[in-house]
Amino acid sequence: LDLSNCSLHSVPLGLAEATTAIILDLTENPPTTLPNGSFLGFIHLQSLGVWPWPLTPCSALPAWPCPENSVCAPDGPGLVQCLCDNPFHGYKCLREGTFPMLLFSGILGTATVSLSLLLWGTQRRKAKTP
Numbered sequence: 001l002d003l004s005n006c007s008l009h010s011v012p013l014g015l016a017e018a019t020t021a022i023i024l025d026l027t028e029n030p031p032t033t034l035p036n037g038s039f040l041g042f043i044h045l046q047s048l049g050v051w052p053w054p055l056t057p058c059s060a061l062p063a064w065p066c067p068e069n070s071v072c073a074p075d076g077p078g079l080v081q082c083l084c085d086n087p088f089h090g091y092k093c094l095r096e097g098t099f100p101m102l103l104f105s106g107i108l109g110t111a112t113v114s115l116s117l118l119l120w121g122t123q124r125r126k127a128k129t130p
Contacts, residue, residue: 004028004049011038018042025049042076067092 001021003012005028018024019041027049039045066072066082070093075081084093 001025008032011035016041020044023047023049037079039076040079043074045077048077067094069093069096 001018001023002025004025008026008029009032011026011032011034015038021042022044024039024042024045024047034050039048066080069088070082070084072080073083082093084090087097089095089099
């Protein structure tokens with residue numbers, strides 16, 4: 001994506017939709033500071049040209065404080081995301097295994113049926129009969 005020499009004074013709003021860009025050239029535009037997160041999600045970006053220095057993401061990510069049971073993955077130039085290793089999930093990848101669907105469904109179903117029966121039993125006398 002070549003946006004060089006376009007007299008851009010800020011990062012274009014539509015740029016967030018170009019997350020599949022491999023090369024992004026913003027050189028020869030008036031110098032401006034790039035807001036944090038301007039390139040969040042640009043995981044395919046291999047080369048970024050900005051005024052006045054070109055930046056390229058490293059193939060080896062720097063040490064990043066990802067929690068145990070996770071790995072770092074690129075999420076744009078200078079940005080990383082932590083992905084949980086299998087079978088870990090949840091906050092800071094601390095939960096192991098899968099979601100307890102049977103237990104959740106059983107408790108939810110029992111509570112729904114019990115509440116429905118209770119309400120039916122207490123409210124049926126208020127229903128008008130034809």
